[in-house]
Amino acid sequence: MGVVRKTKSVMTVLNTFEQTGKAVSAVALVEHLQDSMNKTTVYRILDRLEDQGTLHSFMGKDGLKWYAKCDGCSSTHHIDSHPHFQCRGCGKTECLSMDVTIPPIPKHKVDFAELLLIGLCETCS
Amino acid sequence: MGVVRKTKSVMTVLNTFEQTGKAVSAVALVEHLQDSMNKTTVYRILDRLEDQGTLHSFMGKDGLKWYAKCDGCSSTHHIDSHPHFQCRGCGKTECLSMDVTIPPIPKHKVDFAELLLIGLCETCS
DNA sequence: TTACTTTTGCAATTCAGTTGCATTAAGAAA
């Protein structure tokens, strides 16, 4: 993966995640940072941060890609495997710190699971 | 929803699902049926069949939309709530007939869950 | 500073999925 540089743009992206503490869609991040960096840059930084184990990603119900901070991952060891909740009212999406136990499936090797819960958040219900 | 017509195109789409017995991505279906009907028609038929409870859909890891036959659903009552397995080798995707129990999440109203398992199928492992 | 390599901006491109509208064809009624 080569050397990783801590550029201004990378720091800006990381700050956004620190501040919100929530999951953010790539699209929303591009929109939010449109005055400070290029769209392509955002996508590439997200890619890199995920490779490094700083962020993890998952697909939302609508097909958009979401990102959130990892907790204890590295480039060689991604341990995030928690469900995500997406509110169908306001769209807010969050990491859930609960364990999902996947029963083994005969003749299948399961690498990981993606569990997305759809519903209404407290504000929207 | 109005009257639903059993057109030639609808029958062709349904036959494809009967024959394969597997989940099919919209993209793959469009490709598969490119000589018999228009892309837009495929997407619209899939929409309608899902509304009617004939098919159900889910998002694959890659962001593509997949469809598979329902078993015992109607337009007013979709009871499909099973996990899906997507092979990262060959891309084959299938419905799993197992139950997923979602523990309640405080202050959240969960409507339904989408569980996607990623791994290797028997052929690919 | 220099030299090397990563990162960025920009414009063009890809690709899944949607939309508007004119035309076709189910299928109920006559």
Next chain:
DNA sequence: TTTCTTAATGCAACTGAATTGCAAAAGTAA
């Protein structure tokens, strides 16, 4: 069967997320 209504289709244009190629800019080690 023929007529009539309206759902369904084809086609072309469009949308929007994400990617790509390439030249220019900016980290970083020496």
